[in-house]
Amino acid sequence: MATEVRVPTLGESVTEATVATWFKKPGDAVAADEMLCELETDKVTVEVPAPAAGVMGEIVAAEGETVGVDALLATITEGTSETASEASKMPEAEPDEKSADDAGDTSGSSGGGETIDVPVPALGESVTEATVSTWFKAVGDTVAQDEMLCELETDKVSIEVPAPAAGTLTEIKAKEGDTVEASAILAVMTTGSGGAVAAKPAADEPTKAAPSKGSSGKDVEDAPSAKKAMAEAGISRDAVQGSGRDGRIMKEDVAAAIKSASAAPAASAPAQAPRAPVAAEDEAREERVKMTRLRQTIARRLKDSQNTAAMLTTYNEVDMSAVMGLRSEYKELFQKKHGVKLGFMSFFTKACCHALKEVPEVNAEIDGTDIVYKNFVHMGIATGTPTGLVVPVIRDADSMSFADIEKQIAEKGARARDGKLSMAEMQGGTFTISNGGVYGSLMSSPILNPPQSGILGMHKIQDRPVVVDGEIVIRPMMYLALSYDHRIVDGKGAVTFLVRVKEALEDPRRLLMDL
Missing domain, CATH: 2.40.50.100 (RNA polymerase II/Efflux pump adaptor protein, barrel-sandwich hybrid domain)
Structure with missing residues (x-):
């Protein structure tokens, strides 16, 4: 066949x-x-x-x-x-x-069933491995087609692995806690109703032939992705051991070489100070929990952002009276017509899209020695979940209405909290909005979400005395913070962007007239 x-x-x-x-x-x-x-x-x-x-x-x-x-x-x-x-x-x-x-x-089955592998499903672009978090079935269990066998945890999302066919789970190759690559086999099933067999010991399994190391002296052409990775990392071909056919260097070989090279100095000079001694009675009351892959990724990406970008933050404040008044006046009619509540995020999203048109470098990114300008806005909305911070992306937010934006925010926010977001829904953002005000934050400096060049931080709305037309009045004020990559965005552009956001929020009519 x-x-x-x-x-x-x-x-x-x-x-x-x-x-x-x-x-x-x-x-x-x-x-x-x-x-x-x-x-x-x-x-x-x-x-x-x-x-x-x-x-x-x-x-x-x-x-x-x-x-x-x-x-x-x-x-x-x-x-x-x-x-x-x-x-x-x-x-x-x-x-x-x-x-x-x-x-x-x-098959090993009295019913004549076929033995099939359960592979790791597609993990998404740039995701090469996952951790087996939970097995829902044990060896010998009967499963229906598309019934969930196990759950994998990647850097960003949890992925459920369904059974490719009805039958019996005969062997589990990757146990809970194991890290598996994108092409790995998780388990073996036997199709049919009579396919229950005992799992074979690991020693009985045929050992795969070790990959050629290129010792044959053949002129081997390395993978184009590996060549690009070596050029970007600045390492020579001699420093990488190929695992491909005839010793061909693959992209993952370059990643392994970079990791081992960075691990060597780390062994002699730890990145952080050793843990201080803890009294025995205190240690007994401590709890040690392994970081989830999501938390490890958040920590790594945020530190990489600090190490890579020339990050700077500029601040301003906005009088929220106009937005709050408009929202109060139309929120019932808005919900009745569109089936979704009118919140503040749609106003901020529209205001940012408006400002990004005037200051396009805030919506751009650096690629080597090039600046890539985006003629669209894929707006990332930072969302807190029980497992950590994720950033679902609203695509083409600049062409959406207030109602469409609110619907997208509500839907993706709910999916994020339930852990149901796909990798595709969190990739491709060009700018991010983070709302620390929902937790009571009065002022903070948000960290860039690379490779983006800008992120807007929203904060708590608080009544404060301000001077308006020579008089001191009480107004609902919010501090705004724009963190930006100074390598691509100058101070003038950053301040101009934040001022345009402030103007649009203090007079929402400017959004309608594109002013």
Whole structure:
């Protein structure tokens, strides 16, 4: 039976890619999840794994060809590596029979069920690993198709893994707490009603052949993504040990080399002071809890932001009387018509979109020695959840109405608190708004969400005496804080942006007239 190899999902707004390199040729034996080829888009490099073990058949898209999403790249004739040479010579019907025989032999089931792997699902762009947090099923349990088997925790979201078919869970390969890569196998199932078998000991499993280290002396072409990563990190090819075919250097090899290089000085000079001695009676009352992957990622990204960007914060204050009056006057009519409450966030989102048009560098990002200006606004709304801070993104917020913005904020806020946000919903933001006022914060300096160049901090609304037309009056005031990357945004631009936000909020009519 022939299995089709198609172009995977390339990411939001990416519709085509170029075939950069084929790692296999027709007739080669391939293992399940072994890399077949590499695609290059205008944003990322995507590696295409084998959907099944077998023999490489026809290559439909040659190197250099441009292909669309879900286009056919190649075919694989299913079979075992031992029969690779024979299978490549057999008529098309014969591999089908062989595959059927193999499936019956390996099922281990009196009911003749087929053994299938449960792989790690797609984790999202730039996410390479996850931690197994909870198994809902044990070995020997019967499961229905699409029933949840386990839950994975990544840097940003939790992912539930459904059963690919009905049957019996026969082996768990990744236990709770294990870290697994994107191409790993989590478990093995046997399809059918009579497929319960005991899990084989790990010692009985065939050991995969160690990858070639390039000692054969062949002229090996490294992965384009690896070349780019080495250039960006400033490391030589000799400092990286390749794990690909014939010692080919892959992107993950570069990441491992960078990690090991940074770990060496860290071992001799710890990044933080050693923990102070604790009395025995106090230590007994302490509780030590391992940081979640989300919390570790938050800590790392915030520190990276401080180390990378030339971050500076400018402040202003805004009289919220006009917005509060407008909201009070129309909130009932607004909710009755649109089915959602009129909050303050839609006013701030519209005001920021308005200001970003005048000061586009606040909505831009640095890419090497280039400045990338965004002619759209994907607004990130920082949201606190029980597990940590996440930033769902409202796409094309600059073209939305107040009602559309409020609906998006309400929906994504609820999904964030329930841990149901997908990776795609938290990527691609161009500017962020963080509202510390809901927790009572009077003033703070928000930290940039890289690679963005600006973030607006909202704070508590508090009645304060201010001078208006020569008289002291009491007004509901809010401090605003704009943190920005001084490498791309000058002080003049930052202050201008914040003043435009202030003006739009103190006189919302300016938003209607684009003033």
